[in-house]
Amino acid sequence: MALDSLDFDATVALATKVAPHVDILEIGTPCIKHNGIKLLQTLRAKFPNNKILVDLKTMDAGFYEAEPFYKAGADICTVLGTSDIGTIKGVIDVANKYGKKAQIDLINVADKKARTQEVAKLGAHIIGVHTGLDQQAAGQTPFGDLALVAGLNLGLEISVAGGVKAATTAQVRDAGATIIVAGAAIYGAADPAAAAAEITAIAHGGSTGGLFGWIKKLFS
């Protein structure tokens, strides 16, 4: 789940509601910029059973910027796919130093195929197919990019973010996503814990409900 509030206490309170129902807590970019590493330290101490992704979206000084976050307990940090290849290598190297993972975010990458192949060769752990909030506001979705990246069959973990909700989670899962990110679909729900549980169940292979889902369950 992407925690995209700016407010420290509201973020901890929301994480407390959803943590039992998700695998990964993602500290969103505006949130980590606003609150800093203290928020990561707080969440790390409170939620030992969740992985934590820090959405740094690093653009330069990859090793130097990401190292304190891995040291403080981040399991995954993100680096922009549009950054210099040396920056991306720095985040992969520091992730390896701590036995953690680096996620390369394809947001705004013009040639997503070429960059994905390039970072796969560098040893990237996760590729992030991502339609950002501003791109979503302009009507874009991550589905086409996911098909392209999954079709490369590079053996990378694929994370997908960009307006994913319960109704689209099965589509994203079946198209090859191994990590499914949801922000607004959870924090905007009347019951965030229930929304998180529903999306996680589908992401883990559960049915989407309805007659088809019921028949699928019966024969699985």
Ligand SMILES: O=C(CO)[C@H](O)[C@H](O)COP(=O)(O)O
């Ligand atoms: O990284 C982000 C914005 O850059 C968001 O956290 C990500 O897009 C998930 O949020 P949503 O599900 O609301 O799109």
